[in-house]
Amino acid sequence: MYTNDIKNIELKKFYSSIITELHKGVIKGKHPFHLFVYGSIENGNPENRTVVFRKFDDLEFIINFHTDYRSSKIVNGNEKNVSLLFYSKESSLQLRMKGISNVHYNDEITKESWSRTKEMSKECYTNTIKPGEVIENNKDYLYSGDPDKKDEIAFKNFSVVRVHVNYIDALKLAHDGHIRAKFDLIDKKITGNWVSP
Numbered sequence: 001m002y003t004n005d006i007k008n009i010e011l012k013k014f015y016s017s018i019i020t021e022l023h024k025g026v027i028k029g030k031h032p033f034h035l036f037v038y039g040s041i042e043n044g045n046p047e048n049r050t051v052v053f054r055k056f057d058d059l060e061f062i063i064n065f066h067t068d069y070r071s072s073k074i075v076n077g078n079e080k081n082v083s084l085l086f087y088s089k090e091s092s093l094q095l096r097m098k099g100i101s102n103v104h105y106n107d108e109i110t111k112e113s114w115s116r117t118k119e120m121s122k123e124c125y126t127n128t129i130k131p132g133e134v135i136e137n138n139k140d141y142l143y144s145g146d147p148d149k150k151d152e153i154a155f156k157n158f159s160v161v162r163v164h165v166n167y168i169d170a171l172k173l174a175h176d177g178h179i180r181a182k183f184d185l186i187d188k189k190i191t192g193n194w195v196s197p
Contacts (some may be wrong), residue, residue, distance in 0.1 A: 001059045005189045014181055015192060016172055018095065021084075021088065022063075025053045032088035033095075038065065038161075039083040040101070042072055049073070054113065054160075061185050063097075066113065066121075069105050069159040070130035078103045082163060092173035099165040106156075113160045122167045125154035171197060 006012045025033025039048045055064035063084065067073050084097040104110050114122075124142035135141055143150060168183040178197035184192060 002185060002188050002190050006183075006192045006194075008194070011181055011192050011194060014170065014172075014179070014189070015183060017056050018093075018168070021091065021093065022053075022056050022086075022095075023058070025086070026056050032090055035088045037085040038073070038163075039085065040073065040080060047072070051161075062114070063099075063163045063165060065161050066117070067159055067161055068125060068127065068131050068157050069103075070157060072104075072132060073161065074078075074103050074159060084163060084165070094171045094173075096169040096171075097163075097165045098167040099163040101161050101163045104160040104162065105158075109162070110158060110160050114155055117158075121157075122151065122154045125157040126150055127157065128196060180188055 004012065004015070006015055021031075021033055024031045025036075028034065034053050035050050037048050038051045039046065039142075041047070051065040051067065053063065054066055056062070061095060078101075082101045084095075084099065086095040086097075087093070100162055111178055127141045128143055128145075129135060129141040143153065145153070166185045168185070169180070170183070171180045172178065180195050180197040182195050183192040183193050
């Protein structure tokens with residue numbers, strides 16, 4: 001659990017508003033933060049992809065999303081430096097984050113997440129061909145095997161990526177003056193400063 005060491009009252013309020021919006025992003029499917037951009041370096045090249053925000057632990061500042069275990073997001077290493085980008089047009093709020101990603105596969109975390117995953121979402125993990133493989137026809141990846149084994153196969157391809165955030169750069173646009181702040185989450189302490197936008 002992190003200790004909030006932010007001294008400035010207005011800055012502390014701004015940080016709290018960010019936490020509130022992130023929680024909404026998990027719960028509300030139409031919230032702008034429900035989809036965010038996950039960035040990493042794969043084989044020496046920058047890669048970005050849009051993922052679905054699945055869980056948020058504000059005490060440890062961990063952000064979760066689900067992915068196919070065979071995906072390039074996974075195969076190039078478990079623990080790595082990554083970036084996250086959230087943007088809400090509604091509130092004119094951009095959040096850029098840095099953190100360390102950890103992949104969970106066939107463990108208690110994946111089992112718990114799988115139990116809360118909707119059937120239509122589970123369908124995404126039944127693909128017979130791993131993501132990124134060349135296929136002849138656009139639907140060749142779809143599962144056509146034994147329906148009784150579908151759930152078992154889907155879970156075998158399912159993983160949870162947890163990002164331990166250690167840095168946030170928050171920018172809120174406003175006609176009467178933009179505001180920007182940087183927050184560090186280091187040694188179980190949250191510190192922050194206002195910075196020029």
